[in-house]
Amino acid sequence: MVTGGANGIGLACARAFAAGGAAVWVLDLGSEQPATVASTFGGTGRAVDVSDRESLEAAFAATGMPDIVLANAGCVFPGGLEATTKEAWQRTIDVNLTGVFYTVQIAAELMKRRRQGAIIIIASTNSFDGEADFIAYNASKAGLLGILHTAANELGPYGIRINAVCPGLIRTRLTEEWFSNPSLLKDYFRDIPLGRGGEPKEVADAVVFLASEMASFITGAALVVDGGQMAAKFGTWNEETAEFCEDHWRLRS
Numbered sequence: 266m267v268t269g270g271a272n273g274i275g276l277a278c279a280r281a282f283a284a285g286g287a288a289v290w291v292l293d294l295g296s297e298q299p300a301t302v303a304s305t306f307g308g309t310g311r312a313v314d315v316s317d318r319e320s321l322e323a324a325f326a327a328t329g330m331p332d333i334v335l336a337n338a339g340c341v342f343p344g345g346l347e348a349t350t351k352e353a354w355q356r357t358i359d360v361n362l363t364g365v366f367y368t369v370q371i372a373a374e375l376m377k378r379r380r381q382g383a384i385i386i387i388a389s390t391n392s393f394d395g396e397a398d399f400i401a402y403n404a405s406k407a408g409l410l411g412i413l414h415t416a417a418n419e420l421g422p423y424g425i426r427i428n429a430v431c432p433g434l435i436r437t438r439l440t441e442e443w444f445s446n447p448s449l450l451k452d453y454f455r456d457i458p459l460g461r462g463g464e465p466k467e468v469a470d471a472v473v474f475l476a477s478e479m480a481s482f483i484t485g486a487a488l489v490v491d492g493g494q495m496a497a498k499f500g501t502w503n504e505e506t507a508e509f510c511e512d513h514w515r516l517r518s
Contacts, residue, residue: 269338271297273437277465315364334372337387361405384427417485426484433491451509458493460514
């Protein structure tokens with residue numbers, strides 16, 4: 266099961282699971298046409314709002330016992346401390362934090378009966394830092410690590426693993442404005458050792474790994490997929506040794 270699976274990172278993950286032989290359910294808002302999207306790779310789609318617990322419970326009841334659950338659904342309303350409205354704050358928390366809590370709680374209840382299962386949360390590098398003008402998003406993503414660590418502690422005895430993937434800047438519908446602005450990317454990617462942004466498939470590969478038996482002794486982990494951004498304190502790239510070409514930095518020959 267993949268929440269928010271009709272576009273972006275969620276869709277890349279859904280496709281990757283399907284390619285690996287999984288029977289995939291895509292849960293997303295009706296406006297995202299999850300059934301139509303899922304049919305393109307042999308999956309099943311259902312309209313769900315993760316902030317509505319009854320809607321989510323009905324979806325889990327329809328799918329049956331899940332082996333893997335990816336809590337990916339999220340939203341972002343850019344705004345600083347003083348500019349963020351009550352409505353923007355509440356919707357962000359409802360979807361990004363409460364929606365994940367509901368997803369994990371319901372999945373855990375079902376997986377406990379069989380004493381196995383894998384849950385993955387899509388968190389963010391913003392779970393760790395305080396990027397300006399994203400206060401609601403940052404708070405919601407930081408809260409996911411609290412869910413992760415607590416759930417890993419409580420679910421481990423039942424053979425249920427839960428991990429998080431923390432992407433950096435990934436090319437999706439939400440970030441296309443960034444990726445279409447070379448001057449912005451030049452400065453942003455200056456602090457990323459790999460010198461570029463990521464693709465949804467690169468996040469999906471990390472998700473599939475954590476869901477697989479290759480990660481059988483990993484739980485409670487937050488895997489950062491950010492091109493090294495969180496490791497680079499003062500920046501990696503400069504014009505003395507490198508050049509920025511279209512959408513990435515590269516060393517001069």
